[in-house]
Every structure is written in structure tokens, then in C-alpha cells.
Amino acid sequence: MMTSMQRVLTCLGHQEPDRVPMFLLATMHGAKELGLDIETYFSRAQHVIEGQLRLLKKYRSDCLYPFFYAPLEVEAFGGRTVFVENGPPNSGQPVIGNQEQISSLIPPDVSRTQCLSRVLDTIHGLKSKVGDTIPIIGVVMSPFSLPVMQMGFDHYIELIHGAPKLFDRLMAVNESFCVAWANAQLAAGATAICYFDPLSSPTNIPRDLFQRTGLQIAKRTLAKIHGPAAIHLASGRGMPIMDDLAQTGAAVVGVSALEKLDELKKSCAGRLTVLGNLNGVAMRHWSARECERQVKDAIRLAGRGGGFILADNHGEIPFQVPDEVLLAIGDAVDRWGRYPLHWHEESLAEDAC
Amino acid sequence: MSLTTDNSRTDLGSILPKFREALETYDVPLAESLFQHALRLGPPMEIIEALIVPSLQRIGCAWEDGSIALSQIYLSGRLCERLVENLHIANTGHVNEPPRQAIAVLNDFHLLGKRIVHSMLRASGIALHDYGRVTVEELVDRVFIDKVDILLISTLMLPSALKIRDVRRALDERGTEIRILVGGAPFLFDDSLWHEVGADAMGRNAADAIQITRQWMGERP
Ligand code: B12
Numbered sequence: 001m002m003t004s005m006q007r008v009l010t011c012l013g014h015q016e017p018d019r020v021p022m023f024l025l026a027t028m029h030g031a032k033e034l035g036l037d038i039e040t041y042f043s044r045a046q047h048v049i050e051g052q053l054r055l056l057k058k059y060r061s062d063c064l065y066p067f068f069y070a071p072l073e074v075e076a077f078g079g080r081t082v083f084v085e086n087g088p089p090n091s092g093q094p095v096i097g098n099q100e101q102i103s104s105l106i107p108p109d110v111s112r113t114q115c116l117s118r119v120l121d122t123i124h125g126l127k128s129k130v131g132d133t134i135p136i137i138g139v140v141m142s143p144f145s146l147p148v149m150q151m152g153f154d155h156y157i158e159l160i161h162g163a164p165k166l167f168d169r170l171m172a173v174n175e176s177f178c179v180a181w182a183n184a185q186l187a188a189g190a191t192a193i194c195y196f197d198p199l200s201s202p203t204n205i206p207r208d209l210f211q212r213t214g215l216q217i218a219k220r221t222l223a224k225i226h227g228p229a230a231i232h233l234a235s236g237r238g239m240p241i242m243d244d245l246a247q248t249g250a251a252v253v254g255v256s257a258l259e260k261l262d263e264l265k266k267s268c269a270g271r272l273t274v275l276g277n278l279n280g281v282a283m284r285h286w287s288a289r290e291c292e293r294q295v296k297d298a299i300r301l302a303g304r305g306g307g308f309i310l311a312d313n314h315g316e317i318p319f320q321v322p323d324e325v326l327l328a329i330g331d332a333v334d335r336w337g338r339y340p341l342h343w344h345e346e347s348l349a350e351d352a353c
Numbered sequence: 354m355s356l357t358t359d360n361s362r363t364d365l366g367s368i369l370p371k372f373r374e375a376l377e378t379y380d381v382p383l384a385e386s387l388f389q390h391a392l393r394l395g396p397p398m399e400i401i402e403a404l405i406v407p408s409l410q411r412i413g414c415a416w417e418d419g420s421i422a423l424s425q426i427y428l429s430g431r432l433c434e435r436l437v438e439n440l441h442i443a444n445t446g447h448v449n450e451p452p453r454q455a456i457a458v459l460n461d462f463h464l465l466g467k468r469i470v471h472s473m474l475r476a477s478g479i480a481l482h483d484y485g486r487v488t489v490e491e492l493v494d495r496v497f498i499d500k501v502d503i504l505l506i507s508t509l510m511l512p513s514a515l516k517i518r519d520v521r522r523a524l525d526e527r528g529t530e531i532r533i534l535v536g537g538a539p540f541l542f543d544d545s546l547w548h549e550v551g552a553d554a555m556g557r558n559a560a561d562a563i564q565i566t567r568q569w570m571g572e573r574p
Contacts, residue, residue, distance in 0.1 A: 084460075084510075084512050086515075087511060090463075091462065092462055093462070153463065153464075153465035154427065154464065157427055160424070161379070161428065202422055203416075203422065204422055204423045205423070205424045206421075206422045206425060209422075235542070257542065258419075258541075258542075279543075281511055281542035281543045282543045285545070318511050319512075320511065
């Protein structure tokens with residue numbers, strides 16, 4: 001049997017490993033394991049290390065996921081994070097209250113920012129436990145998507161369209177932060193970086209605007225990150241920009257449940273590994289049978305030839321998803337994900353008859 | 354002056370696609386001049402009905418099928434809202450009566466979805482209270498005071514969407530007769546969520562919001 005690391009690396013090389021790799025990207029479920037509320041859980045690296053290790057054992061995921069929450073980066077810029085008892089925290093009032101503040105904005109120093117150090121300590125702690133057997137996935141928000149939280153979505157759209165100089169300046173600050181933050185995570189022991197960039201999705205901005213903005217920013221930023229990267233649209237659509245995403249330098253793309261997995265796989269073939277696309281929000285209600293049907297379907301549509309990692313479509317499993325569902329997903333991958341996918345050939349033959 | 358003459362209808366028919374394109378490409382001067390031109394063809398409310406409403410509805414639906422991006426909807430909604438506001442008319446159904454429709458964001462620090470829907474409704478001539486970002490208790494109190502009977506709620510996070518259950522429960526306890534229309538990202542990923550939280554309907558986009566709100570306004574006793 002392969003280790004998770006071997007399985008994932010083979011898959012990224014667009015070859016078939018022993019079975020389809022599965023990334024169960026649970027962040028908050030660790031708090032449940034430790035009997036802590038979400039805010040307390042994320043207040044210490046030790047909690048998250050312990051939480052991630054327990055989840056790994058329980059769900060048999062092929063990676064560790066020391067992602068805390070997206071607003072953490074805005075916290076580093078001086079923002080406030082607002083916690084709720086049954087879900088991910090959100091960033092509070094924007095730190096950039098008016099456009100003029102952008103001129104004097106400076107990127108936080110990664111090595112001296114306490115909230116970021118907690119994540120680095122977590123990665124370091126996990127690495128010392130698992131070594132090179134299991135990939136550890138670090139996370140950054142893209143410089144292009146971060147301002148939605150830094151300044152509010154509406155003001156940011158207005159900035160993009162109305163103040164190109166300030167927009168460029170904000171991107172320069174965010175790029176320098178993003179590169180330093182990603183590289184610090186790699187240095188602490190992360191195997192790869194997941195670059196979340198849902199603003200670049202055609203759900204949010206038109207393709208031509210993306211080609212002038214988000215795409216250039218992703219190319220520049222990923223080129224300076226010293227490790228493999230996944231680009232993730234956080235369940236925003238990606239199909240119309242797949243050719244562009246393939247040029248960013250990312251090895252993996254996170255795809256949405258709103259799009260067809262077989263078509264996504266086809267358009268990525270040989271260029272990008274597809275990560276997705278189980279619907280996390282709907283998953284709350286799935287029966288064991290439904291879990292099996294969803295997993296089998298995803299593997300049937302995208303599993304052949306490697307280049308496919310089964311995961312949820314957002315990069316974070318909602319807190320409300322019960323243990324039984326996550327366990328049933330793991331069982332189904334065990335049952336239907338073993339390469340070679342003989343059953344797949346049979347079901348194709350049946351379809352042909 | 355009304356749109357009943359064949360000439361004004363033909364003229365508007367030729368303006369409509371140009372206006373829609375001006376909105377989609379955010380060509381502000383062109384959209385403004387086409388709108389001004391249209392205003393010469395009929396009464397303002399009819400021009401809104403014939404030009405703005407169908408344009409915004411099409412743009413709203415096009416987001417759903419992925420052919421139009423959110424930034425385009427936002428900017429075009431705001432632009433139309435401005436055009437309509439400049440006319441100083443608001444169709445509440447009854448002149449001088451405060452509206453009995455309201456819109457709010459529940460708990461989340463994300464106002465854009467609501468802002469888009471609000472702009473689109475206003476640009477379509479529907480006046481409504483805007484409660485901004487509120488908690489369950491604040492929302493219930495305000496709805497009660499304003500005698501609102503059509504409530505639109507926008508959420509971004511799943512836990513906030515689940516809180517709509519509490520809004521429904523509290524309003525039921527007060528015996529308030531109200532219809533709740535919900536929307537926002539979590540509803541787009543789970544078709545049964547609106548039902549689970551006790552709403553009367555969900556809308557997938559701003560076009561749905563216009564259509565359902567209008568329908569409910571028409572069904573009032
Ligand atoms: C872009 C994006 C981001 C960006 C910006 C998000 C933001 N606005 O703050 C970034 C990268 C920062 C981000 C971060 C996070 N995100 Co996010 N993100 C998205 C994404 C791709 C789009 C969201 C968005 O802003 N859309 C634009 C707005 C305007 O659209 P909208 O609100 O849906 O409104 C439209 C319609 O829904 C409708 N509508 C809206 N309201 C109403 C009301 C009525 C009555 C009607 C009829 C219609 C209607 O009309 C609008 C226009 O057409 C969605 C997934 C998706 N495909 O939608 C996830 C999503 C919203 N994110 C999610 C989460 C969890 C997060 C995080 C909490 C992750 C984390 N753990 O840190 C953070 C928190 C961010 C914060 N604000 O603090 C989840 C929320 C659901 C859940 N699981 O709880 C989603 C749905 C992903 C998913 N599939 O699970 N995210």
C-alpha cells in the first residue's frame with residue numbers, strides 16, 4: 001500500500017496510484033473532537049495539531065489541513081474576526097475604510113504577527129509528527145481576493161473599476177504579503193500551498209477582466225512561491241477560464257459542484273489535477289447510500305488516469321456535516337476508488353449495451 | 354403620452370438590446386443617453402417596465418447560467434437605480450403609504466448580495482425598507498413595527514441561513530402574517546434549505562427577487 005504522500009504525488013503526475021486520493025478538508029471538526037468551542041480551538045496551535053491528528057486517524061484523509069479561517073489574514077492587517085458558535089468565523093468591519101488608506105498600507109511582517117505564528121507553529125508541529133508520509137496543505141488568500149474582506153465587496157468592485165492606481169498599489173502590498181506568508185508556511189513544513197482565489201471565478205468577474213487582473217496576479221505570485229500550488233475558486237465556477245488557470249503555474253485546481261466533473265476533468269487532462277467537487281452544504285443531509293452514490297459518481301466521471309483528488313467543492317467542510325457522512329465518504333472511496341477501476345470498464349460496457 | 358403607439362413600441366424595441374449591452378459593458382454615458390431617449394417615448398413608469406425591468410431580469414438570470422459575472426450585475430443594478438432615482442418616483446402601490454416590503458442581511462458582514470437585490474428592486478419601481486445588517490431580534494422587532502408582510506432575507510454563511518428558522522419562529526409567536534423570501538450563496542448549493550428554515554420561497558438571483566416580490570405584492574388581500 002502507498003503512503004498518502006506517494007498516492008498524491010503519483011496522482012499529481014497524472015498516473016493512477018493504488019486508489020483515488022481523498023482530501024477531507026475539515027477545519028472546525030477538530031474542535032468537536034477536543035470538546036472545545038471554535039474560538040478556543042483556534043486560539044492555540046496545540047489544539048489544532050491535536051485536532052488535525054485525531055481527524056486524520058478517524059477519517060483516513062490523505063492530507064493534513066492546518067487552515068484556520070480566511071479572516072485570519074485580515075486580522076494580520078489589523079482587522080477583527082467575529083466568531084460564531086456553529087460555523088466559520090467571519091471578518092468584521094473592513095480595515096480599509098476609505099480608498100485613501102491604501103496609499104499608506106503596509107504588509108504585516110509574517111514573522112512578528114502572532115495570529116500567523118499560531119498557524120506556522122501548527123504546521124511545524126504536524127510536520128514533526130508525520131514527516132514526509134502525509135502532505136500538509138498550507139493556505140493563502142490570493143492578493144486579488146483578499147480585499148473583499150479588507151475593504152468590503154462593493155467598495156472593492158468600485159476600486160477595480162474606478163481607481164486603477166490605488167488598485168495596483170493594493171495588489172503590490174497584498175502580493176508581497178501573500179508570497180512571504182506562503183513561503184513561511186512552506187518553510188515551517190507545508191508540502192504545498194492552496195491559493196484561494198474565488199474572485200477570479202467567472203461567477204464574480206468577467207473573463208476579460210480576470211485576464212487583465214487576477215490571472216496576471218496569480219502568475220506573478222505563484223512564480224515566487226517556492227513550492228507546488230493549487231488554485232482554488234472556493235466553489236465559484238471555473239470552466240470558462242480553465243485554459244487560463246492552466247497557465248498560472250498551479251498543479252491543481254479546486255472545482256465547483258455547480259459544474260460537470262467529467263467536462264472539467266477533460267479540460268484539465270494532463271495539465272491540472274482536479275480537486276473536488278462534492279457539495280459540502282448539501283452533504284449535511286446525505287444518507288450513507290447517498291454518500292456512496294456521490295463518491296462513486298465522482299470517481300466514475302473523473303477518476304480514470306489519475307489527476308483527480310476527491311474533496312468537497314469549497315475547500316472546507318461545513319461544521320454541520322455529521323461524522324457519519326465523512327466516515328461514509330471514506331468507506332465509499334475505499335470501495336470504489338481502488339485502481340485500476342475495473343468496475344468502471346464494466347459500467348461503461350453496460351452503458352454501451 | 355403612452356406606449357400604445359406602434360412607433361414608440363418599435364423605437365423601444367430597438368433601444369432595449371442596446372441598453373442591455375450598455376449595462377453589461379458598463380458604458381455609463383451610452384446607457385444614460387439611451388434611457389433619456391426612451392423617456393421621450395412614454396410615461397416614466399412604463400419606460401421602467403419596458404426597458405429597465407427586462408434588462409435587469411435578463412442580466413440577473415444570465416448570472417445564474419454563468420454567462421454574466423457578478424461585478425456586471427452589481428454595476429448595472431446601481432446604474433439603473435440611479436437612473437430611476439433621478440426621476441423621483443417610487444411605486445409602493447399606494448402613494449404616500451410606507452412600504453410593507455423590507456430587505457435585510459441576517460448576521461453576516463456581507464452586504465453585496467442584498468445591495469444588488471435592493472438596487473434591482475428599486476430600479477424596478479418597488480420601494481422597500483432596507484434594514485442593513487441585523488440580528489434575529491432586531492429584525493423581528495422592525496418587521497413588527499413597520500407592519501411588513503413581505504420580508505426578503507439575504508445570507509452568505511450557512512449558520513446565518515439556519516438562523517432564519519428563529520426569525521420565522523419569533524414572528525409566528527407574535528402572530529405576524531408574513532411571507533419570507535430568502536436568497537444568498539448557501540441556498541444556491543442546497544435546494545431544500547429554504548424549506549428547512551421555514552421560508553416561503555427562495556430566489557436564486559436578483560431577477561427572481563423582482564418576480565416573486567411583485568407576485569406577492571399582487572396577491573395581497
Ligand atoms: C467569493 C467568495 C469568498 C471570498 C469573498 C467572500 C465575501 N463576500 O466576503 C473570500 C475568499 C474572502 C471568501 C471567504 C470565506 N468564505 Co467564501 N465564497 C465565495 C463565493 C465563491 C462567492 C460569494 C460571494 O461573495 N458572491 C457574491 C455575492 C454578491 O453573491 P450572493 O451573496 O450569493 O448574492 C447573489 C444571489 O445569491 C442572490 N441573492 C443574494 N441575497 C439574496 C436575497 C434574496 C431575497 C434573493 C431573492 C436573492 C439573493 O442575488 C445576488 C446577485 O445575483 C461563495 C461560493 C459561491 N459560489 O457562491 C463562497 C462561500 C460564500 N464562502 C463560504 C465560506 C464558508 C467562507 C469562509 C467562512 C471560509 C473560512 N472558513 O474562512 C470565508 C469568510 C469570509 C468572510 N467574509 O469573512 C461558504 C458559505 C457557506 C457555508 N459553508 O457556510 C460559500 C457559500 C462556499 C460554499 N460552497 O460553502 N469567500
